[in-house]
Amino acid sequence: MNRTFALLLLLLLSREAPGQAYREARGQGRVSVEPQEGDQAGPASRLNEIVAVGQGRGLLTLATPTNGSQEWRYRTILLYPAETKLTGVSLSRSGTKLLLEFEGGRKVVDLSRPTYSISRADPEPPPSHRLLRQVFPTVQGNRLVVLDDLGAPHEGYEPVDDVLAAAAHDDGTILYATREGFLFLYDPARRLSSELGFKLPPGTPESAVRIVGGTEREPYRYLLALGDENKVRVVDPFGGASIAELGDMATAVIKANLILLGENETSGETLRELTGNLEDLLEMARLGVPRARGDLPSMEWTFFHVVPDVSLYAPVLELADQERVFPSSVGLWEKLRERLDVPASAVSGTEEVDAYLRAYLRLGDARKAECTLYERVSSYSGSWLIEYWIYYPFDVGGLEPHPHDSEHLFVEVDKLGGTVAALFGGAHGKYAPNNTYLILDDKGYPLELPLFAMVELGKHATAPDVNRDGVFTPGLDENYFKESAKVWGVRDAFGTKDTHFLLYDGSMMAPRRREHWLGLADAAMLFPAVALSPGQTVCKIESFRKEIESGRYDHPRSREAAETLKAHEDARDTRTMFKPWVFPRSFLRAGVGNDRDAGFGAVQVAYVRDLDQIRYLGMLPGRIALEASHAPLAEPRRLDVGVRYERLVSNLFGVYAGLHKGIEIADGDFRFQDGLWFSIGPMVEVPFWKTNFLFQAGAAFREDRSPIFEFRLAFGLYQPSRWFCGIEKDQKTPY
Helix, strand or coil, rough: HHHHHHHHHHHHHHHHCCHHHHHCHHHHHHCCCCCCCEEEEECCHHHHEEEEEEEECCEEEEEECCCCCCEEEEEEEEEECCCCCCEEEEEEEECCEEEEEEECEEEEECCCCCCCCEECCCCCCCCCCCCCCCCCEECCEEEEEECCCCEEEEECCCCCCCCCEEEEECCEEEEEEECCEEEEEECCCEEEEEEEEECCCCCCCHHEEEECCCCCCCCCCCCEEECCCCCCCECCCCCCCCCEEECCHHHHHHHHHHHHCCCCCCCCCHHHHHHHHHHHHHHHHHHHCHHHHHHHHHHHCEEEEEECCCCHHCCCCEECCCCCCCEECCCCCHHHHHCCCCCHHHHCCCHHHHHHHHHHCCCCCHHHHCCCCEEEEEEECEEEEEEEEEEEEEEEECCEEEEEEEEEEEEEEECCCCCCEEEEEEECCCCCCEEEEEECCCCCCCCCCCEEEEEECCCCCCEEEECCCCCCCEECCCCCCCCCHHCCCCCCCCEEECCCHHCCCHHCCCCCHHHHEEEEHHHHCCCCCCCCCCCCEEEEEEEEHHHHEEEECHHHHHHHHHHHHCCCCCHHHHHHHCCCCCCCEEEEEEEEEECCCCCCCEEEEEEEHHHHHHHCCCCCEEEEEEEEECCCCCCCCCEEEEEEEECCCCCCEEEEEEEEEEEECCCEEEEEECCCCCEEEEEEEEEEECEEEEEEEEEECCCEEEEEEEEEEEEECCCCCCCCCCCCCCCCCCC
């Protein structure tokens, strides 16, 4: 009976609940990222930045290569009516908008919101966002027309006739080829077309030329793919040099995109295999198409490279009415020095900080004009991680106020449409769990741009505001933890009351009001549906790599500010944003305590796992620990084995109950002792420097013994890596 009981427990703990393993221990699936020039960091192969758009009868498919394989992850959109034939598709550089062209019309689709079908006849709903620099050059009937991100003719460009092909650079210029083979570069700032020295071969048909535009970060401005079915060259149109030679147009266009991204190592054979797998992708895409639509012909694929637009995901910050310190530039201290009411050399230490705080408060409304977000982007298979670092010159909360307060909000963005996959709001240091909202795999609801984030009064912890109501709601604005005791949220009275010891509840924060929002300086243009007054659209975005990692500042406090941001745990290693040592979902622990039978000190080990990680128990709160202890001085030698249920009732305190059985060891034989120990009591668990310390003290009962006092002191030995970034092929998205 005892052995059966133990085996059943081990079986339970070894099987994860369905869907729970989707992002646990994903270190092996993560792309290692090294910083590249500019703001973008990327993997060794830039194939992850490629998005293919397939157009077939009644179906659109977006696809991007998966990590470390020749397979594709895809997103399908139905077209109505089914016989709709597209004449062209163009994907915005951000990947969030798609221009569809068909005979007699066009429309721009917002891919950043849930999009399951597109009707040719019905108008698209108002977009969630604008792309202020995006232009779509389109060629229909030999006529070049440049459109804006709404699909309307752009007022900065005149139509051009007799055009064969065209593409846009992110600087707004247009490179186009005429049917006579001439190449022209149009500059909208000068409203002037300049002829290039390179010319297409005579009689080049439309099918034999593709122009690919670059971005400001790239080594080339434009590249051409020229050739026929058997040989296609990638050519620099400004010098005429042939950079690569491929066997077909599809692989040549992908190669051109990769070269523009600074990567020229992927072989043509690898690219041919990759494009060949698109037919397998089409077979998978068919599975999601209604049978009535019939068989699908092979798709025509167009390839693009995408770059995240960091202005789209920068949060609108919701501040408390009483907030005195606002997001700022690290260079603010030089300006404050000019406003000190005492000579800077006459004060030091806390007196100096107080003097600078007085100078800061005298700025009045100008404090908001200093609002700055520092962005850093890393690229992974299927997604980007965009970090927004927020610097507050002073923490003025009740508990340990100090200068230099670094906070952050991270956004994971899906490359297939630029949809939001996850949000991570920074809480306090190493000891409070971050406020995390997950969306993929049926975890959460799809989000629409712009994003909103609540800021804690004085202490400035950050939390997503998913439904934009200005109130933090566990389970809605944070859904990583199922137990409310593990949620930090927004605690405006942190440090002035004992809220940091208690279970979160809504009374811990004041509702955020619209008049205390802060957004980007161009937020009113980016998000027309969100009403922000001119005094609220003040924030700017700066590069974390340029201004923080590589910035040079004269004022010592500014240097300290940059070092504070760089030294943050999540800045040094973004994998720590889940803080696996804070409420670990599964871990090993070891400790010491008293032996119930012998009364001597005992060494104890345990494997602990949350119930929501165990199959069939996923809706239950708390966690289970399988334990074994040994008292080395006890005679006869013995072990104590059992199971313990533990439940936190706040972020520090909890209760436990356990069942344990003694085992005597004599002459190599094991014998279970009579009776079963039942224990119950309170517990305290404190995260500390990437581990967690546990103290339990209570009473233990056995039917043939008097109640005894028991205690244990333990610490976590190992916490498995939690989910990091990247989206795998089989993950579900609500978009």
